[in-house]
Amino acid sequence: MTKRGSASHSAWLMFMYPRLQLARELLAKDGAIFISIDDNECHNLKLLCDDIFGEENFIAEFPRITKRGGKSSDIVAKNHDYLLMYTKTNSPKLYAIEHNDTAFKYQDEFFEERGYYKLNQTLDYDSLQYSSSLDYPLEIDGEVFYPGQSEEAYNERQSGNHDTADWAWRWSKEKFKFGYENGFVVVKTGRNGKRIYTKTYQKATIEDGDTGYYVDYSDRTKSLSTLETTENPYSNDNATKDVAKTIGKKIFDHTKPLELMTLIGRLCTRNDDIILDFFSGSAATAEAIMKLNCEDSENHRKYILIQLPEECKEGSSAYKAGYRTICDIGMDRIIKSKKLYNQEFPTSTADLGFKHYTLAEVSQTTLDKIEKFDNSGFITDTTVYDEFGIETVLTTWLIHDNYGFVNNCEMVDLAGYTAYWCENHLYLINPGLTEEAIKSLVEKYNIEGAFNPQNIVLFGYSFNYVEMENLKTNVKILRDSEKNLKINLDIRY
Structure with missing residues (x-):
């Protein structure tokens, strides 16, 4: 125990290590794991995950706000814990997060086709570096615009006086022409006069196959900031x-x-x-x-x-x-x-x-019966059937046969005996398979065209030797009949 009265760090690591190893085995190759942790063990968890998932598969550590007031000490209020994110491989399947639509509040003549639009940055928003090819005057409805809103500064730059801090347009002349003609540019008047803005619509993607220029709504997505969770x-x-x-x-x-x-x-x-x-x-x-x-x-x-x-x-x-x-x-x-x-x-x-x-644990008696099971007699021992129950056996087999947890399995009445049918499999689990039930099964195959499961699966513990032989004989008759049915008899234990 630590001085805080909690388990020691080494005890916690021993608790977590096998669980995280198992978690990694369960992950899909392109999967990711998120682990919520407070600052008591966050540093140890990071080392543990580096060992199990690999340092190269560490994606991010998100600080998460817990309570605005925080857990107060004398000096510092603790307001956050952490969310660690790792992947199984270096090629995870991740998706960009969409911005919310609150900024999409404007309508124009393209509304029915494109939905609402939002304003992006001005067309002359500060460039990363100066480029003379992006430094040119624009004329819109008879009015001339210059990068940085200054004709004087523009003329000075054209004379050769410029540096990387100077303004330039974000689009080339060709792309501006394309964007303007397709409605992705608008002039708005603000505190600093008229400015050229670019627009992003909710659902419009416009592309010019001849020039290769396009304007779309890809900027509705964003890289997820690690500060998002604060x-x-x-x-x-x-x-x-x-x-x-x-x-x-x-x-x-x-x-x-x-x-x-x-x-x-x-x-x-x-x-x-x-x-x-x-x-x-x-x-x-x-x-x-x-x-x-x-x-x-x-x-x-x-x-x-x-x-x-x-x-x-x-x-x-x-x-x-x-x-x-x-x-x-x-x-x-x-x-x-x-x-x-x-x-x-x-x-x-x-x-x-x-x-x-x-x-649930299986009883030792049932485990012994499974190990020493013998169905060669004439009396059925339902101990194993009683222990597991119909739902357990049926669900296990449906999963095994790739039908999943959600499927179209239905009950079939065979002269009072209940079987379970799912597409290509008929499951016989309940004990008490009478001769009348087997005759009903044969008749169903012969008369009902839609009923043609090619696999009859038996829960071997529920049937004695006589029932097994009777069923095998009738399945052989079906195979040899004029319909030439291809039926596989699968006995499972």
Whole structure:
């Protein structure tokens, strides 16, 4: 223990090291990891991540505002913690962040086609270096403009007196002509007189194939500043407000702000990407992904949240509200967030559902039965079936056969016996496969043209020798019939 009463630095490193190693293995080749940390272990975490992910894969350390008031000491108030970002390789899949649209507030004759526009810098905004090719007078509606608004200074430069601090246009004559003719230039009157501004539209991209000149809206995106997260929307105060909208106040402490999680989602994810949060807490990550999917109908991000079943303390606000574990809080937040976003985005087709899975130890008795299993008898031993249950086995196989967690699996009634059909696979998991059920299966293959799964998968523990042989015989009959069905019988244990 340290003098502060917390675990020693070495104990914390031993706790984190294997988890981060596993995290790296789980990352996609173009994936990224974000780790939130305060200043107690930030320096150690940086060294740890350099070792596991490689110094060359360090992207940034974002300081994040926690509370404007801060945790006050006698002299210094601590107002921020950190967010470390690493990637698995040096070729990550990252996306530029769009500016918000608040600056896009002007309309012109191109509004229906291009939307609102915003003003960029003046055309003679200070150049990095002087170029005589960009130092020329412009005439617009009979009025002549000079870089830096000074004809006198322009004439002096033309006589050979200039340096790198002198003004010049940002565009060449040809590009100005192109931009002006296509409506990307406007003259505005301000405190310093008339100035030439360039315009950026919300959705216009104009290109001249002959000259190669183009003006587009690429500057709506920006490199993400590491100071972005020092703004108030990323503070814990706003995180508290976020969670209050769904599960209520004082139910969960130390949740992450929604703005932070959506920022990470925009930076790193697009269609079908998977976001893994293995310290899920109140499920802020889930809500952020749901919000992003509703805002952007073309992308369908997926999330996996992991949380230990940590119990809520008796007498706590969460316990009084009916929650017994942190998992309960997270699930309820997802459910209530779904209702919230269904109202906010009524036309969205985003899938806001989720499935809940529990990791559980298998009993030693069942493990022994699996190791010594023998189905050569006439009596079915359902011990293994009872231990795992239908949902566990079926979900495992659907994932194994590349149907994923979301699929079109449906139940099939075979003379009272329930089978499960998903595209090219028919799963027989339940015990009690009667002769009538097998006859019903054969009849279904022969009569229903749409029913033609080429793989019949059996949970071997649920069937005895007689049932297995009866099924094998009838499958062989189907193969040898006039329909010449190609059916594979797959027995899994």
